[in-house]
Amino acid sequence: MFLSSAEAIERLVPQGTGLLAVGGMHMHNNPMELVRELVRRRRGVRRLLTSPSASLAADLLIGAGLVDEVATAYIGFEHLGLAPAYRRAAESAAINVVELCEAAIVHGLYAGAGGLPFIALPAGLELSDVSSANPEHFRTLTDPFTGDRVLVAAPLRPNVSLIHAIAADERGNVFFAGAHFTDRLMAMAAKTVIVQVERMAEAGEIAAQPAESVLPGFLVTAVVVAPRGCLPTASHGAYGYDEPGLRAYLKLARTAEGFTEYVQVNGMAPSEVTA
Amino acid sequence: MFLSSAEAIERLVPQGTGLLAVGGMHMHNNPMELVRELVRRRRGVRRLLTSPSASLAADLLIGAGLVDEVATAYIGFEHLGLAPAYRRAAESAAINVVELCEAAIVHGLYAGAGGLPFIALPAGLELSDVSSANPEHFRTLTDPFTGDRVLVAAPLRPNVSLIHAIAADERGNVFFAGAHFTDRLMAMAAKTVIVQVERMAEAGEIAAQPAESVLPGFLVTAVVVAPRGCLPTASHGAYGYDEPGLRAYLKLARTAEGFTEYVQVNGMAPSEVTA
């Protein structure tokens, strides 16, 4: 159950994973230690699924050339700026973008978690270009109750989900602090779930948590204890984001050379791989 | 926002309400004070929607002859016995039973809450007779992604939901203690929401609750403060169920005459209506 980040990625994330989901939202609760290990080991991913709003985790994986396709509704850094590696990859068509919306991601994960074959979306969502841009992910049906035309989205069933939580107990029950965004759904929908945590839970601590802040251990494949492992993104309940650290990334990652420098300076060169 | 149970039912639950949802689960958290007021005022309901497992609230409304149809997956009293009024009404075909399953109720409420036009159900659910028994509520479609046959259920959008929570603040934010079953979804899917609570919240108490135990006030139409108002069912966080009280009901309600006696003895005769 408890592995180092090196062991977890090596054993549980096969090269060429079909659908890899990475949790957190904006520059909060990105499971960066796990993501850095993916970069170190150069684990390629056929499709990356982000939460409705991704930032550093996604930009780093894309910049490292590890992602063939990204299914996302937002990759950026809010007030700090656009996502440099994502921009470069998308603008050079080096990556295929499966443009989704919040509804397609969240309802799609709900469908994946619950074994629903697909999910019908609220009327009006078909008016955006999201569904036209990615006909592979969306279909139009006739509502069998009303006869209306209805947009439906595919379920999202990650092969692997990487998420962050505040603490875990010895059986892999984990709990979240602050907001947990789409992280529980990402875990519930995935075959393999690796949870990066700040610390071990104290005795009785998980039992004292409310139902919805907890992910029971039978949904968790492995736990990686990585204190301060979300930095430079925030970990709700533990620390805020490191704005200078994020700005340093954004500055360097403006160029491919700068990105490589960032990867090397931050311990993500392949030479940093440990057994 | 704050009303007596008499005012809330009089003003907010029209005679012949199309779909009335009543929360709680088994003999826990049934909003009995609101239900008793419905009986007192003889408010008829075209269709009653129960949580996946209902007990006294549903049996009382059905026994009082106030329900044309009931959409449910279970009405009973677990180890205490079957539901006497429901049995009598169903066995005499005095009521139409829309037999649902847990999945159709919970996913149906999710669809209602989120504006989804219908909900596709996991493969295998079509093997029970639930869908065949109620073709009005279910349809079969072709999955546009796989070509498989798929069972879909109608969304559930209650006109009115009656639920119970532990406490409310002055703006109608409420929070739950213990398990809250399908009560939050019932509220999120309904046009009009009446929440029966044990007490007023203390200053700052709602803000201190985790996200998922709270229902924000913009989803709440009215709050009725009714201490010990779930009895003889339990109120999680406040008191357990009154087993002798439930057994007394089950004994009396075995006959129509006994049921009438129970209604009268327990202050639900029309003469008990207050302005």
Add this chain to the structure above:
Amino acid sequence: MSTAVEVEYSTGELMAAVMARHLRPGEVAIMGAVSALPQAACRLAQLTSAPGLWFIAGGSGAVNPHLDPLVASSCDERLLDADAVMTLPDVILVEGRGDLIDIFFAGGLQIDAHGNCNLGPIGPWRHPTLRGPGGVGLPFVSRAGRVVIYSMSHDRRTFVEHVDFVSGPGFAAGSVALHGGGPALIVTPLCTMDFDSDTHLARLATLHPGVTLAQVLESTGFAPIVPPKLETTPVPTPDQLAILRGLDPTGLLRGGA
């Protein structure tokens, strides 16, 4: 020379011990309404032969409730004294995913030779002779790894050739395949049955101590397959009984929960 001590046990305790032995370490089990018996079986299994077993007390959302003490209602707040708790909507997601639940404990007012269970109408659907409470989550048994059916009644009203209404689908007579493994075990006050892998029909497995084959056949409304040799159901050991009684000071398993 054996000096076996005669230990008294109730039918409920015997059934709990049988069900516990069916569970394997690390599996995930789930149960619904009126489930003190399978809950006790799971806790017993965790403390004996199936360490690391997970069990979800359905309606309450409790994961591994500590059963300190065992309670009668499946939504009792005391169940939330547990290793973790899920919301009911999340439990429904977990039931639906189809690869998470290894064991689904099911029951019925009617149970048939193919393991179909009925908790709904008995007789005509629209005008039943007995309106059962309803099946709650029983349609999800079609997606579980194995289904364990238990009943505190073993008579011809309960065990029928064909259920009048399928709440929880067993093996179908026709060609429709279940998405999960289907019914695996039936536990009653008289015996245990499993299912023949070719015909998918219920087959007697063990008779409880003191119960005769004739008694079972007379009490069963279908003709179970009878294997050449029928074992006697092992009785609960003193250790098992000590654990069960520790969980159950009020005697839910002794009064017939």
Add this chain to the structure above:
Amino acid sequence: MSTAVEVEYSTGELMAAVMARHLRPGEVAIMGAVSALPQAACRLAQLTSAPGLWFIAGGSGAVNPHLDPLVASSCDERLLDADAVMTLPDVILVEGRGDLIDIFFAGGLQIDAHGNCNLGPIGPWRHPTLRGPGGVGLPFVSRAGRVVIYSMSHDRRTFVEHVDFVSGPGFAAGSVALHGGGPALIVTPLCTMDFDSDTHLARLATLHPGVTLAQVLESTGFAPIVPPKLETTPVPTPDQLAILRGLDPTGLLRGGA
């Protein structure tokens, strides 16, 4: 004789005051990424002209965050200091229901004459000249009561005749009806616009103090309807500014959030 005091205010503060005046008591508003400005507007409205207003800080799930202080990121943990908090999946349900959200604050790298917003690709979809971050929940504007569009840039790159990609649908040229009320107000550093009820085209409403009509037309890539008489946008009152500065000690609205 007037003795008006000249009060200095930033563009952000002016825009927040304009947006606040658009909100009515008891309404429910929602906003997404990079939303310090509409959050400040909502809090200002709650404390002045729209008591009982609800606002949901999208990604965080915070309902009526106290903004003590205003923060830059829409998912900052400090937003959870609020009247109540929802989960993100529940926020998505609320957005989808279609009769709960009165005001949706939207933005775009491109905004067009019909109020369509683009936060996705600029240029060809598969090979964009500028890959925007993405629209997150913007497709839901189609189901909101009114859409308030805001932008800190007012230039011809931002305000275009037709967006290259519709993230948040405005009024369509064709016959497709929005399920909600559609775009109602645009607030920029230069002016405010509303929408003509017949043509559904953007129409200049007010010019900010010191801004000329020519300046707006030159900075706008479409031709807004120009009404015969253009009012000047009211400047924030000293009370409004005091409230805004109380919320915003670090000057997010003064440095340009």
